[in-house]
Amino acid sequence: MTKTILIKVTKIFCLFIPLSMGLSSCSNIKPWVKPYQRQNLADPLMDPAHNELASAYLEHVYEAREGARGATSSGGGGCGCN
Amino acid sequence: MAVTKLSIRSLLCLIFLGYCPLLMSAVLPDDKVETLYHSYSGGGVEVTGPSVLVRKKFLDDFSVSANYYVDMVSSASIDVVTSASAYSEERTQYLLGLDYLNNNSRFALNYVNSSESDYEANTASFKISQDFFSNLTNLAIGYSKGWDTVKKNGQSDFSKDANRQNFRVDLTQVITKDFFMVLAVEAVTDEGFLNNPYRSVRYLDPTVVLGYSYQPELYPNTRTSSAVSISGRYFLPYQAVIRSEYRWYQDTWGIDAQNIELGYIQPYNDRLTLETNLRYYNQNQADFYADLFPFQNAQNFLARDKELSAFHSISLGLGANYHFPIHRLGFDKGRLSLFYNYFKFNYKNFHDLRVVTTPGEEPLYQFDADVLRFTAVFLF
Numbered sequence: 001m002t003k004t005i006l007i008k009v010t011k012i013f014c015l016f017i018p019l020s021m022g023l024s025s026c027s028n029i030k031p032w033v034k035p036y037q038r039q040n041l042a043d044p045l046m047d048p049a050h051n052e053l054a055s056a057y058l059e060h061v062y063e064a065r066e067g068a069r070g071a072t073s074s075g076g077g078g079c080g081c082n
Numbered sequence: 083m084a085v086t087k088l089s090i091r092s093l094l095c096l097i098f099l100g101y102c103p104l105l106m107s108a109v110l111p112d113d114k115v116e117t118l119y120h121s122y123s124g125g126g127v128e129v130t131g132p133s134v135l136v137r138k139k140f141l142d143d144f145s146v147s148a149n150y151y152v153d154m155v156s157s158a159s160i161d162v163v164t165s166a167s168a169y170s171e172e173r174t175q176y177l178l179g180l181d182y183l184n185n186n187s188r189f190a191l192n193y194v195n196s197s198e199s200d201y202e203a204n205t206a207s208f209k210i211s212q213d214f215f216s217n218l219t220n221l222a223i224g225y226s227k228g229w230d231t232v233k234k235n236g237q238s239d240f241s242k243d244a245n246r247q248n249f250r251v252d253l254t255q256v257i258t259k260d261f262f263m264v265l266a267v268e269a270v271t272d273e274g275f276l277n278n279p280y281r282s283v284r285y286l287d288p289t290v291v292l293g294y295s296y297q298p299e300l301y302p303n304t305r306t307s308s309a310v311s312i313s314g315r316y317f318l319p320y321q322a323v324i325r326s327e328y329r330w331y332q333d334t335w336g337i338d339a340q341n342i343e344l345g346y347i348q349p350y351n352d353r354l355t356l357e358t359n360l361r362y363y364n365q366n367q368a369d370f371y372a373d374l375f376p377f378q379n380a381q382n383f384l385a386r387d388k389e390l391s392a393f394h395s396i397s398l399g400l401g402a403n404y405h406f407p408i409h410r411l412g413f414d415k416g417r418l419s420l421f422y423n424y425f426k427f428n429y430k431n432f433h434d435l436r437v438v439t440t441p442g443e444e445p446l447y448q449f450d451a452d453v454l455r456f457t458a459v460f461l462f
Binding site (some may be wrong): 031032033035038039048052057058062067 | 102120215216218248268307339365389400423455457
């Protein structure tokens with residue numbers, strides 16, 4: 001069971017890297033949101049880390065009382081729009 | 083006595099792979115002083131305490147952070163009142179972090195120590211984040227390793243180790259000028275003493291008046307879990323934001339869980355922002371969980387922790403943020419925030435033993451909880 005889950009997770013991990021590399025290297029796909037169009041993405045309301053301590057504490061409340069753990073949205077990768 | 087010990091490990095996992103820093107795009111986090119007062123009340127448990135976080139940039143490309151966090155716990159939970167005695171304790175946690183920015187890459191190192199009378203936890207983590215595709219895509223990869231020592235109050239020679247590793251990948255993609263999504267995958271492996279040294283399971287015993295007796299819990303020495311979540315934020319045309327998240331979870335103890343959340347943020351004016359969220363969570367029970375075992379030592383592994391039972395919960399949150407300018411002590415602006423969350427937990431196979439009746443026919447346990455968070459943030 002453990003081995004099966006680890007294999008699945010490893011496969012998913014391996015898919016991420018070529019996916020991102022592919023996006024960055026594919027010359028046929030141009031960035032569709034220009035830098036001057038990212039005002040809304042950069043708005044503080046769009047920032048998952050806007051209330052850093054408060055968000056982390058609420059995730060702690062969830063994890064302390066639930067069997068599940070990990071992959072919470074507070075760990076997001078950011079939109080890279082700053 | 084601490085029935086929340088596993089939660090500490092959970093918090094540490096959270097801190098390292100998600101909490102600090104949260105937004106891993108290729109910019110350093112803002113310089114700030116952030117304070118939090120938190121309060122949890124529900125199921126006979128009261129937890130309050132402060133937290134302070136300071137972030138400061140230096141040498142253009144570096145940022146250092148420090149966090150101090152306290153949990154003051156007073157517990158008379160259902161576990162405690164039915165098989166132990168109420169207790170109070172305090173947990174103190176320190177975090178040190180360093181971020182380094184190099185072009186479109188950001189590196190983060192963190193170390194956390196958490197200490198209380200019967201549990202010591204240390205965790206170190208590393209995370210790298212890279213922007214791609216004209217900054218429309220961000221890939222973040224994180225790893226952390228934890229070393230915990232489990233002790234038992236009143237038994238000085240009791241000392242067990244529990245080690246943990248977390249692997250996490252986040253892929254953030256800008257979809258439109260108003261919308262981005264995050265795909266997160268995280269695997270966690272635990273090895274060592276994973277159960278609570280105080281908690282017991284009950285089994286049918288016709289030789290006693292109650293009809294059941296207790297024996298200590300016994301968990302497997304390993305646990306591996308995987309979780310995948312997809313979340314997103316959408317900027318609405320009238321300056322509001324809607325957010326959502328779905329997470330799927332599975333582990334080697336047999337627990338499957340899902341949660342879904344919707345949130346909405348609405349500015350009221352230039353200074354005041356209001357927000358609300360609704361979250362639903364559901365899980366099945368661990369393979370070795372039972373509310374009532376048929377006899378003593380009925381299985382190789384035994385658990386009666388309600389966090390490992392089948393249950394669902396729902397929570398509703400309300401919050402307000404007030405932004406204001408401040409020009410003292412080098413600060414530029416500030417924010418006061420107040421959040422309230424209501425929780426309802428409904429257990430499907432964990433019975434309320436405060437009611438004395440035929441074993442196994444007690445009412446199912448349920449409880450409400452209230453969570454308050456008050457933060458004051460000062461930005462340089």
